[in-house]
Structures are given as C-alpha cells and as structure tokens.
Amino acid sequence: MNLLHELKESVLIAWSALRTNKMRSMLTALGIIIGIVTVTLMGSAIAGLNTEFRRMVAGIGADNLYVQRFAWFAGEEPWRQARNRRELTLRDAREVERLSSFAVAVGAEANGNGTVSYQRKQAKGVWVAANTENSATIRGLSLSAGRWLSESDVQSARPVCVIGSYLVERFFPYGGAVGSRIKLNDMPFEVIGVLEKQGSSFGNNPDDQIVIPVTRFTREFTRWPDVSIVVKIRNLQELDDAKEELRGILRKIRRVAPGEKDDFAINQQDALISFFNVIGGSIAAVGLFITGLSLFVGGIGIMNIMFVSVAERTREIGIRKAIGAKRRTILVQFLVEAATITLGAGILGLLIAWPITLVIDHYMAASMPWWLVGIALAVSVLTGVVSGFLPAWRAARMDPVEALRSE
Amino acid sequence: MSLIQIHDLTRRYVMGTETVHALRGVSLSIERGEYLAIMGPSGSGKSTLMNLLGCLDTPSSGYYELNGVNVAHMDDNSLAEIRNREIGFVFQSFNLLPRSDSLHNVELPLIYSGVSASERREKAMQALVNVGLGERTHHKPNELSGGQRQRVAIARALVNNPSIVLADEPTGNLDSRTGEEILGLFETLSRRGNTIIVVTHEEDVAQHARRIIRIRDGLVAADEINPNPRAALRMQEAVK
Numbered sequence: 001m002n003l004l005h006e007l008k009e010s011v012l013i014a015w016s017a018l019r020t021n022k023m024r025s026m027l028t029a030l031g032i033i034i035g036i037v038t039v040t041l042m043g044s045a046i047a048g049l050n051t052e053f054r055r056m057v058a059g060i061g062a063d064n065l066y067v068q069r070f071a072w073f074a075g076e077e078p079w080r081q082a083r084n085r086r087e088l089t090l091r092d093a094r095e096v097e098r099l100s101s102f103a104v105a106v107g108a109e110a111n112g113n114g115t116v117s118y119q120r121k122q123a124k125g126v127w128v129a130a131n132t133e134n135s136a137t138i139r140g141l142s143l144s145a146g147r148w149l150s151e152s153d154v155q156s157a158r159p160v161c162v163i164g165s166y167l168v169e170r171f172f173p174y175g176g177a178v179g180s181r182i183k184l185n186d187m188p189f190e191v192i193g194v195l196e197k198q199g200s201s202f203g204n205n206p207d208d209q210i211v212i213p214v215t216r217f218t219r220e221f222t223r224w225p226d227v228s229i230v231v232k233i234r235n236l237q238e239l240d241d242a243k244e245e246l247r248g249i250l251r252k253i254r255r256v257a258p259g260e261k262d263d264f265a266i267n268q269q270d271a272l273i274s275f276f277n278v279i280g281g282s283i284a285a286v287g288l289f290i291t292g293l294s295l296f297v298g299g300i301g302i303m304n305i306m307f308v309s310v311a312e313r314t315r316e317i318g319i320r321k322a323i324g325a326k327r328r329t330i331l332v333q334f335l336v337e338a339a340t341i342t343l344g345a346g347i348l349g350l351l352i353a354w355p356i357t358l359v360i361d362h363y364m365a366a367s368m369p370w371w372l373v374g375i376a377l378a379v380s381v382l383t384g385v386v387s388g389f390l391p392a393w394r395a396a397r398m399d400p401v402e403a404l405r406s407e
Numbered sequence: 408m409s410l411i412q413i414h415d416l417t418r419r420y421v422m423g424t425e426t427v428h429a430l431r432g433v434s435l436s437i438e439r440g441e442y443l444a445i446m447g448p449s450g451s452g453k454s455t456l457m458n459l460l461g462c463l464d465t466p467s468s469g470y471y472e473l474n475g476v477n478v479a480h481m482d483d484n485s486l487a488e489i490r491n492r493e494i495g496f497v498f499q500s501f502n503l504l505p506r507s508d509s510l511h512n513v514e515l516p517l518i519y520s521g522v523s524a525s526e527r528r529e530k531a532m533q534a535l536v537n538v539g540l541g542e543r544t545h546h547k548p549n550e551l552s553g554g555q556r557q558r559v560a561i562a563r564a565l566v567n568n569p570s571i572v573l574a575d576e577p578t579g580n581l582d583s584r585t586g587e588e589i590l591g592l593f594e595t596l597s598r599r600g601n602t603i604i605v606v607t608h609e610e611d612v613a614q615h616a617r618r619i620i621r622i623r624d625g626l627v628a629a630d631e632i633n634p635n636p637r638a639a640l641r642m643q644e645a646v647k
C-alpha cells in the first residue's frame with residue numbers, strides 16, 4: 001500500500017473523526033489558534049520593523065561617514081571623556097572638503113527642536129535641521145518647490161529656511177509658501193524651498209522639519225556650536241581608505257600629536273545596523289520564547305485529546321489491524337488526525353491575525369509576508385505531528401487481539 | 408500440500424505469577440476447500456486457536472505453516488500483510504466501522520492492499536451483491552439489521568479473495584433464523600470452493616460443517632468427519 005493512498009484515506013478518517021467531535025476539536029484547537037496568532041503577530045511586527053529600519057537606513061545613506069565628538073554606541077565611559085573634547089566646526093568641515101580625495105560632498109549638520117509659527121498658527125517640537133549647501137545631496141533630499149540653501153546663505157548665516165511638507169500643509173494650505181516669512185522661535189525666516197513628502201518612519205516624521213543654515217543655527221539656537229561633519233564618499237568600496245584618509249586629515253586639522261588618541265569619532269551606518277540587529281535579535285528571542293510557550297501548551301492539549309481519541313477508538317484500531325493495517329498505517333492515521341486539527345487551527349489563527357496586523361499597521365509598521373504565512377502553517381503542522389506522535393505510537397503498537405476485545 | 412499445517416502449537420498467558428495454558432499442544436492440518444467447525448465449551452481455547460490461525464496472535468511455541476509459509480514467528484507488519492491477503496475474519500459482534508457505510512467497510516481490505524479506487528469500488532460492490540446486499544451499499548451499520556451487518560462483514564471477509572474465512576461465533580449475536588441465513592451463506596461459499604473455519608460452542612452450528620474438531624482444555628479431543636452435514640434452511644433472499 002503506497003503512502004499517498006494511505007495519506008488520502010487518513011485525511012478522510014481524520015475528517016470524519018473530527019466532525020463527530022466538533023466541539024471537542026474546536027476547544028482543543030483553541031490553544032493552537034492562540035499560539036499561531038502570537039507567532040504571526042510577533043513575526044509581522046518584526047518583519048515590519050525590519051522594512052521600516054531598512055528604509056530609514058537607506059535614507060541616511062550607506063556611503064556617509066559622520067565625524068562627531070562621540071562614537072555611536074560606545075558606552076558611558078568614553079562618552080564622558082568625549083564631552084570634554086573640542087567641538088567640531090564648520091571650518092573643520094571646509095578643511096576636510098579641501099583636503100579629502102575620496103569625498104564627493106562634505107557638509108556640516110546639527111539638530112535641534114523649535115517652535116515654528118506663521119500668523120496665528122503655531123507648530124511646536126519641530127525638528128530643526130541645521131545644514132549646509134551640500135546637505136541635500138548628502139541626505140538624499142529633493143525639493144518640490146523653491147531652492148535649497150546656497151553657499152552664500154550658509155556663509156552669511158542668512159535667516160532663510162526650507163520646510164517640510166507637513167509644515168506647508170499646516171501653514172500654507174492654499175499655496176504660496178515660498179517667499180513667505182515664518183518665525184522659528186520668534187525669529188523671522190524666509191521660506192526659500194519646500195521638501196518633497198517622505199512619510200513617517202519609526203514614529204518620527206521627516207516632513208515635520210525646518211532646514212536652516214548651520215551657521216545661523218550655531219549663532220542663534222545653541223550655546224554649543226558643535227556640528228557633525230558628514231562626508232559622502234565616492235565609492236563604497238573605498239570606505240576603509242576614505243576613513244583612514246579622513247582620520248589623517250582630522251588629526252592634522254585638530255593638531256592631535258602623534259601617539260595621542262583621536263579626539264573625535266568617525267561613525268558610519270554599520271554601527272547602527274549592528275546595534276539594530278542586537279535589539280531585533282533580543283526582541284525575536286523573547287517573542288520566540290512566549291510563542292513557543294503558548295504552542296507548547298496548545299500541543300499538550302492536542303496530545304491529551306489524541307490519547308482520548310486513541311482510547312475511544314481502540315476497537316476501530318483492532319478492526320483495522322485485523323483487516324491488514326500495518327503499524328505505519330495506524331501511526332500515519334493518527335498523526336494526520338492531530339495535524340489536521342493543528343493545521344485547521346493554524347489557518348484560523350492566520351485568519352484572525354491578518355486583520356489585527358492591518359490594524360496594527362496604522363500605528364506602527366507591521367506586515368504579513370508570504371514566508372510568515374508559510375512558517376505559521378509549517379509550525380502548526382509540526383506541532384500536530386510532534387504532540388500527536390506519542391498517542392499515535394501507542395495506537396500503532398496495539399495488540400490486535402486485545403484491541404478487538406475492548407468495548 | 409495442506410493449506411494449514413500446525414504442529415504442537417501452544418499459547419500461554421502469563422498473568423503476574425499465574426500462567427494460563429490456553430492451548431497445550433495442538434496439531435492439525437487443514438486442506439483447501441474444507442468447511443470445518445471448531446467446537447468446544449467456553450474457555451476451552453477456541454478463540455485462542457482462531458487468533459493463532461488468523462495470524463492475529465503468535466504462539467508461545469510450535470509450528471504454523473500457512474500456504475507453505477512459516478508464520479509462527481513473523482513480525483507485526485508481515486502478519487498484517489498475511490491477514491490482509493490470506494484471511495477473512497467474521498466476528499460474533501460484526502466489528503464493522505460504525506461511521507462508515509457498507510461499501511466503505513467492504514472496501515477497507517482493498518485500501519490496505521493498495522487497490523485503485525475504481526477497482527476497489529467495483530470489487531466491493533460485487534462482494535455486497537454476492538451476499539445479497541446490493542441495495543444497502545450506503546447504509547451505515549446502525550441502519551442495518553444484525554443479519555445484514557453480519558453479511559456486510561462476510562462481504563468484507565471475502566472481498567480480497569482470501570485463502571481462509573475464519574468465523575468466531577458468527578451466529579452468536581443473531582436469532583436462530585438469521586443465524587441459519589448466515590450458515591446458508593457459508594454453505595454456498597463452501598460449495599464455490601472457499602475454505603471456511605467456524606468456531607462455535609453450539610452443536611447445531613457445528614453440524615453444518617463437513618469436519619468437526621472438538622477442543623477441550625486446550626487440546627484436540629476429537630477430529631471427526633461429519634458424514635451428513637445439516638443443510639441450512641435456504642433463504643431465498645439470503646443468497647442471490
């Protein structure tokens with residue numbers, strides 16, 4: 001008797017057995033349904049987080065080097081030392097631009113928060129991005145109207161700004177943004193350009209930003225005239241060389257004596273990615289544990305009900321054996337029955353998780369890719385097979401004479 | 408060559424410190440086409456012998472050759488195959504699958520021997536017609552009378568063309584008239600060349616067979632030819 005025959009027959013038997021015990025099967029399946037919903041929601045949250053992160057990282061640009069006083073993710077002690085370092089300035093950035101052979105663009109950036117107002121309207125907590133004329137290229141931004149900061153805007157620290165689409169919608173719903181005068185922390189700025197809409201990611205909204213010359217920023221908005229020097233390099237393959245050259249240049253500019261440690265840090269996205277991987281990994285591990293736990297509990301339920309089912313059908317097993325069913329046949333029959341319950345539960349679980357994912361997606365990134373559906377179904381079948389094995393094995397090994405005698 | 412050849416077959420049941428000797432050394436040979444009754448009082452070992460003959464159980468010692476093959480010490484799976492091919496069982500309590508209709512019950516042995524669906528259907532149908540149940544193919548066991556259930560069981564026993572039909576008290580759960588019907592069916596099968604072994608403790612039932620083996624206390628007490636077997640009352644509707 002071939003396996004395909006056997007499987008088909010087993011599916012029919014399983015189906016009729018489950019139909020006879022609808023209520024019982026449903027209740028047993030509940031544990032697995034909950035488990036699968038957890039698996040899927042977990043997975044879709046992680047999947048969503050991943051795509052979101054990729055998008056964010058792509059926005060930063062893989063080929064940017066950030067020269068800053070602090071190293072990203074260096075821990076507390078180095079940070080304390082770094083606080084006393086000399087700040088980086090726009091002049092340093094200009095020097096780097098002049099001396100570097102690997103850079104295609106060098107900019108200086110600083111960031112802050114401010115209140116933007118126009119006539120009676122006001123927006124608080126707006127991201128103030130202090131940039132230079134190169135920053136649009138470096139940050140991969142494009143404009144939907146007007147122009148970006150010019151070199152002379154930066155040079156003379158002019159009170160001009162480029163604003164994000166969210167602010168435009170707020171203040172200029174009927175157009176006419178470019179050329180208007182708005183106020184940033186009660187200081188007048190002229191709008192010279194409007195950024196293209198980007199859409200929010202990770203809870204921050206890049207459309208809610210105002211870009212001003214970095215020189216204006218360091219003069220008016222902060223007591224620490226410290227900037228990040230952003231170096232966009234020509235070719236990602238030359239990253240290491242570029243970094244080495246940059247280091248040399250900075251040591252020279254900042255007059256770091258030979259043998260002394262750098263008084264700056266060169267950051268790059270790698271650090272961010274590996275940091276994210278660590279966090280993502282631990283989220284996944286915790287999620288996996290919780291999920292595993294709920295599936296385990298569900299699996300015990302399946303095992304229990306399969307033992308009951310085997311005991312109830314001892315006579316049937318005896319009959320089948322007398323007529324020529326082999327151990328394998330009986331084993332497969334009960335494994336299929338257990339797997340049918342869990343597969344059904346898996347499908348139901350997915351049907352429940354799907355709309356939940358859509359709802360979650362409104363608040364944070366979540367998606368249910370095909371591979372996740374595949375994994376959820378595979379996991380549910382596997383749970384059935386694993387937890388059904390012991391009962392099925394007991395059935396398979398039954399002595400036909402004993403089994404036939406049972407009531 | 409005999410169909411069945413057993414020599415000094417024993418079967419012991421060990422229960423804790425006690426050992427029950429259900430069979431103490433039975434030797435027999437049974438030819439193809441025989442209609443044989445195994446008689447004996449309750450507890451004499453008839454069912455034990457039948458389980459051994461039907462390869463449902465293995466002997467504690469002794470020799471059993473079925474169709475030229477020594478089956479005394481085969482493993483579970485090989486025995487299952489032998490049961491499927493060589494043996495058709497008829498039980499006192501019918502032992503049909505309660506949730507399946509007659510047709511599916513009769514198809515079962517064919518499913519386990521891997522016969523294709525269409526051939527299976529055809530053969531099972533024919534077997535049901537042969538026992539006079541051509542009209543009852545989609546009835547479940549609880550929609551059939553006792554006699555009809557037993558006929559479904561007989562159709563199932565015959566569908567794979569086994570070497571032997573083994574019946575343990577086949578009339579035990581039936582009234583005498585219906586029992587006669589079933590015995591009539593056996594008679595017809597026997598005339599067509601089937602080998603039939605009926606286990607019973609009723610003299611009336613045994614008298615239908617052409618050879619009677621009497622068991623007492625796990626031993627063969629007598630092995631006699633029945634010179635004039637009783638003809639079953641032929642029920643017209645029983646066999647078509």
Ligand SMILES: Nc1ncnc2c1ncn2[C@@H]1O[C@H](COP(=O)(O)OP(=O)(O)OP(=O)(O)O)[C@@H](O)[C@H]1O
Nearest residue numbers: 420422427429448449450451452453454455456608
């Ligand atoms: N599984 C078992 N465990 C222990 N003893 C058993 C077992 N099966 C049968 N026996 C014993 O073996 C002896 C023979 O039993 P068997 O069932 O073969 O008798 P029988 O002739 O078929 O009787 P009956 O006419 O009542 O069906 C009995 O004493 C019985 O108690």
Ligand SMILES: [Mg+2]
Nearest residue numbers: 453454455575
């Ligand atoms: Mg008995």
